[in-house]
Amino acid sequence: MVQLWQNYSKNLRCNMKRRRCKIQKCECVVRYKTGEYAGLCNKHYLRKYKYGDTNVNKNPRDLTPFQRFIKHIKANKETRCWEWTRALDKGGYGIFNVNRKPVSAHRWSYEYFKGKIPKGLYVLHKCDNPKCIRPSHLFLGTNQDNTKDRHIKGRSASGEAVGTSLLTKSEVLMIRRIYKKGDCTQKSLANTFNVSRACIQAVVTRRNWQNV
Numbered sequence: 001m002v003q004l005w006q007n008y009s010k011n012l013r014c015n016m017k018r019r020r021c022k023i024q025k026c027e028c029v030v031r032y033k034t035g036e037y038a039g040l041c042n043k044h045y046l047r048k049y050k051y052g053d054t055n056v057n058k059n060p061r062d063l064t065p066f067q068r069f070i071k072h073i074k075a076n077k078e079t080r081c082w083e084w085t086r087a088l089d090k091g092g093y094g095i096f097n098v099n100r101k102p103v104s105a106h107r108w109s110y111e112y113f114k115g116k117i118p119k120g121l122y123v124l125h126k127c128d129n130p131k132c133i134r135p136s137h138l139f140l141g142t143n144q145d146n147t148k149d150r151h152i153k154g155r156s157a158s159g160e161a162v163g164t165s166l167l168t169k170s171e172v173l174m175i176r177r178i179y180k181k182g183d184c185t186q187k188s189l190a191n192t193f194n195v196s197r198a199c200i201q202a203v204v205t206r207r208n209w210q211n212v
């Protein structure tokens, strides 16, 4: 019995020893053992909870617009769309606040990733999902194109029109550009592009897509 108790307490101590924050050089005790925040201490849990990243230690107002933008996106595994998770306007398009002014999220996305939108042109969706802001799903057109487009495609064609490859050529270039700027981590890029972090790493270190 004594032996059992000794074993038990020894195991307990060992376990307790291990339950330190998984962040390097952090010696704090872990707050949650399971779930999304498993293995993080209180401080790192709060950072992840508030800012989505354990390295961030600042007010969201200090983030660049892009860093805020990328946090409001959720990848849809079925259609491979990146859907806006914040406010939507009447038409179902995402609203993004830049310098306290609301702009259309998909238009902002187009301008950031692909370039300026010429006057009088609209940013349309290949996937016919107004919430979507994935640059490869966006293209320029006139208002007429816009209404015609919706008519032909209907809601069903979304998956097909988009294709199934993990990343497109332009996205690879985009990932490299974003990463070089230092705007965000490989992890957040991976979340946004709905691929693994290893995939992002392979792209930025040119292990994959060497010809791009």
Ligand SMILES: [Zn+2]
Residues within 6 Å of the ligand: 021, 022, 023, 026, 027, 028, 040, 041, 042, 043, 044
């Ligand atoms: Zn910690």
Ligand SMILES: [Zn+2]
Residues within 6 Å of the ligand: 079, 080, 081, 082, 127, 128, 129, 132, 133, 134, 137
């Ligand atoms: Zn889409």
